[in-house]
Amino acid sequence: MRQPPKLRPTLWDFLTALCVAALAVIVAVFQWRGGQTQGLTAVVSVDGAEVDRVFLGYAAGEKTYQAGDYTLTVEYDQDGAQVLASDCPTRDCVHTGTITRSGQSIVCLPGRFILHLEGGAADPNAIDAVLG
Amino acid sequence: MKRLTAYVLGISLLLAGCGGPVDPDKAQESIQVIAMDTAMLITTYGERSPAAAYAAEDIIRDLEDCLSRTIETSDVSRLNAAGGEAVEVGEDLRFLLREAARLSAETKGAFDITVAPVASAWGFTTDSFRVPSQEELDTLLKLVDYSAVYDRDGPSADSPAVSLGPGQSIDLGAIVKGYAAGKIVGILREYEVPRANINLGGNVLVWGSRPDGTPWRVGIQDPARPDDKNALAGVLELTDSFAVTSGGYQRYFEENGKRYHHIINPATGYPADSGLASVTVAAPAGSQALWNGTMCDAYSTALFVMGEEKALDFWRDHQDGGSPFELVLVTEDSRVIVTGGLADRFTLDENSGYTCETVSYETAS
Secondary structure, three states, X not given: OOXXXXXXXXXXXXXXXXXXXXXXXXXXXXXXXXXXXXXXXXXXXXOOEEEEEEEHHHOOEEEEEEEXXXXXXXXXXXXXXXXXXXXXXXXXXXXXXXXXXXXXXXXXXXXXXXXXXXXXOOOOOOOOEEEO | OHHHHHHHHHHHHHHHHHHOOOOOOOOEEEEEEEEOOEEEEEEEEOOOHHHHHHHHHHHHHHHHHHHXXXXXXXXXXXXXXXXXXXXXOOHHHHHHHHHHHHHHHHOOOOOOHHHHHHHHHOOOOOOOOOOOOHHHHHHHHOOOOHHHOEEOOOOOOOOOEEEOOOOOOOOOOOOHHHHHHHHHHHHHHHOOOOOEEEEEOOEEEEEOOOOOOOOEEEEEEOOOOOOOOXXXXXXXXXXXXXXXXXXXXXXXXXXXXXXXXXXXXXXOOOEOOOOEEEEEEEEEOOOOHHXXXXXXXXXXXXXXXXXXXXXXXXXXXXXXXXXXXXXEEEEOOOEEEEEHHHHHHEEEOOOOOOEEEEEOOOOEO
């Protein structure tokens, strides 16, 4: 009976194995990074729907949002965010000033607008919620 | 070469599998909700966190539809418009009317949902602020009487109808968010949520502990600096708890140089002037959640109206009961008073300028 030919790995086999290994490393690194804390990020929602997400690490400058009948101008920088101007009746959003910590929010109730900070470096002394 | 290829593939599979099962603390959902005239943030953890967060939102929306004074079709609006006639209402309103009556009796009227016509006269319902005349207040105060709210058929009746006294109206704003927080505890249990941070516009429910195992850190806004989000009177470290703060700084208007805030004393018809700047009430969420959440909300208003001395007497009187609660009082003369059960869980903010006193069950120190 004829013996089957003896298979020998070729250069292509070696390259294929290397590609698989490289892909696995990329996937693993992606998963590890995904579990770590992301940078401080401003999440903007209007009437319950997320309309913008700004990573403050790269942020500098102003953005304008339409919230119902009102227009709000938000200034972002690496440290935080503030509403510079709003034509809403109460302007509580403007009076809130600059927020800088994860968990803090700026709210415009007439416009149903919320800007909320999340992420950032883990801080055991961070405040999780504020009463009042 | 074969062996080398096997090693490479084996290591590859090992690396790719390093993600493993989903860590429940990293399965997190955070949603923002505007309802009940405030902004809310619901953060839940665990594998079923998205479903739990949206179920909590559904509860809030349903309660708002049923209990809002400004939604024409709500049970409360229909009751207020009925001119004293009996109206069939849902179980949520019936429960709250019963509990409100109990809370009003306990607090000797310092908490009273029938103060609504007076609050409206001040414009706090419509943001059309004004100072009513004493004559107008005297007339409206005759309508403030929680005992006139009547559950016609009794709490166990099949035909649930309730009525108000002629001319009366009610506002559940000082109780409904606490009740919502209590109902949300049921959702957290149903969806096996291990930890959550539910902030219903400053009305907070913390469930479990933080992901790192430490208690949640809940700040109390400095009432002297309400516009500074970073200004705190102190920080509470809490697990499985409700915490609610009421203060005159939260909503007010000024006329002729005088400030008028939204917490109306049902006895005088005027904004409460008790020497307190804010009252924080905390209670366990692990048991009697519906009652404890509702209680915290109502007590924070009632004790603000009562003032320091009566509030502390009230706290002492309730320590032997089935629903213990604890207090942090901030006074207008820059003191922070912490009741014994929170003494080791409260840290004064060093930058606040307040002094801190701890009050024990028996005596003040």
